[in-house]
Amino acid sequence: MDDEVPVGRVMPPRSQDELLTRARALAGHPLATIAKRHAMPVPSTFRRAKGWTGTLVERALGATATSRAMPDFPHLGVELKTLPVDDRGRPRESTYVCTAPLSAADLGTWVDSWARRKLSRVLWVPIVGDEEPGARRVGAAFLWSPTAEESEILEADWDELVALLALGDLTRIDGRLGKALQVRPKAADASARTWALDESARWVRDHPRGFYLRPSFTGALLARELLLPR
DNA sequence: ACTTGATCATAC
DNA sequence: GTATGATCAAGT
Numbered sequence: 001m002d003d004e005v006p007v008g009r010v011m012p013p014r015s016q017d018e019l020l021t022r023a024r025a026l027a028g029h030p031l032a033t034i035a036k037r038h039a040m041p042v043p044s045t046f047r048r049a050k051g052w053t054g055t056l057v058e059r060a061l062g063a064t065a066t067s068r069a070m071p072d073f074p075h076l077g078v079e080l081k082t083l084p085v086d087d088r089g090r091p092r093e094s095t096y097v098c099t100a101p102l103s104a105a106d107l108g109t110w111v112d113s114w115a116r117r118k119l120s121r122v123l124w125v126p127i128v129g130d131e132e133p134g135a136r137r138v139g140a141a142f143l144w145s146p147t148a149e150e151s152e153i154l155e156a157d158w159d160e161l162v163a164l165l166a167l168g169d170l171t172r173i174d175g176r177l178g179k180a181l182q183v184r185p186k187a188a189d190a191s192a193r194t195w196a197l198d199e200s201a202r203w204v205r206d207h208p209r210g211f212y213l214r215p216s217f218t219g220a221l222l223a224r225e226l227l228l229p230r
Numbered sequence: 231a232c233t234t235g236a237t238c239a240t241a242c
Numbered sequence: 243g244t245a246t247g248a249t250c251a252a253g254t
Contacts, residue, residue, distance in 0.1 A: 050238055051247030058247080068242080068245055084249080094233090096248060175234040185235055187243095194243070207235090208244080215232090 010038075010062035016076050016143060022061050023125055023141035031127070032134030034060050042134040052133060053082045057125050071118070078143070079118050082125045085139065089222055091215035092130070100183050100209040102196035104166045110155045113162075115181070115211050119154065121145050126222065142225045150180075153217075157181035161211075168199040170206050180217035186210030 013019035026034060031053065035042045038059050043049035057063075063072040063080055072080040084092040098114045101107055110116055126139030146154060157178040164173045165183075175184045185207050193205040 046238090046249055048238060050249045051240080053249095054247040055240095072246095082248085093249060096246095099244075182234085184233095185237090187237080188239095189237055190235080192243080 010059060012062045012064065012073060012075065016078060019061060019073060019076060019078060019123060020141065020143055023123060026057070026060060026125070026138040027140050029138050030134060031056060031136050031138070034138070035134065044132055044134075046133055049133065053084075053127055053136075054080070057082050057138075061123075071121075073123075077121050079122045080125065081122055082127050083218055083222075084136075085126045085128055085222065086130060087128065089126070089128075089139075089219075089226070091218045091222070094182070094184075094215055095213040095218055096186065097181070097211040097213060099186065100161070100165065100211050102165060102170065102194060102206060102209065104168070104197050104201070107162050107166045110158045110162075113158060115158060116154070119146060119213075124218075124221065124225075140225075142229070144221055144225070150217075150221075153180045158211075168197045168201060170196060170198065170204075173209075178214070180214055182212050182214055183209050184212050 013022060032042045035056055038056070040052075040056055040059070043052055046052065058072060058080060061080065064070070064074060071077055081095055083095060086092055098118055122144050123141055124144055125141040127136050128139045129136040157180055161173065161178055161181065161183050164177075173183055175182050177183065187208045190207070192208055194208040196204055196206040198204045
């Protein structure tokens with residue numbers, strides 16, 4: 001019944017507290033219920049709707065729509081990430097972070113990297129279950145910033161990966177590298193190409209890639225949150 | 231079973 | 243093509 005109350009555009013939250021409160025109010029609800037409130041269609045599969053969950057939760061929480069190269073909540077400096085988990089709370093997928101630069105001119109330091117900034121403050125929203133999209137339920141969201149230990153791991157991975165990218169050693173970089181952060185293809189399909197610098201500093205065309213967080217890393221965040229909620 | 235590489239939709 | 247949001251599905 002209250003599922004049928006039409007809700008217009010949700011205003012951006014004014015504080016991290018307000019954001020977290022809103023997110024936690026979604027806990028336990030099936031995605032179909034939330035979709036109905038926001039007049040969004042519910043796909044029967046993710047096959048052609050891979051970003052549906054993320055877009056749905058963005059709307060439900062009042063994130064700025066389709067903003068570019070900005071946090072989901074610019075005023076709060078918070079990035080929103082939905083995280084699919086199984087019924088035991090284990091992540092089902094890796095988490096996309098950002099594009100991996102393939103040209104040395106774009107490579108800076110970890111501290112001023114796009115990856116570090118995006119991961120400096122994240123609202124994780126677990127999505128529980130392996131049923132069809134509409135039947136999956138929202139879990140208990142939480143705000144996260146890397147601990148000193150997590151930050152060290154991320155920085156070490158980033159340094160290792162970016163060193164290879166800076167050397168133009170594109171044939172040596174693949175998804176096997178990195179304890180928490182990895183580099184994998186990120187494109188419409190395998191034919192996509194972008195400009196990159198090879199080991200001889202010559203411009204070549206290669207597959208666009210992105211940084212991703214491994215499920216083992218996000219799983220550890222979830223486990224820690226369960227033990228020591230902040 | 232898990233991971234890496236491939237892929238899907240949309241805005242600009 | 244690049245950026246946003248991710249999951250699919252082949253390979254090991």
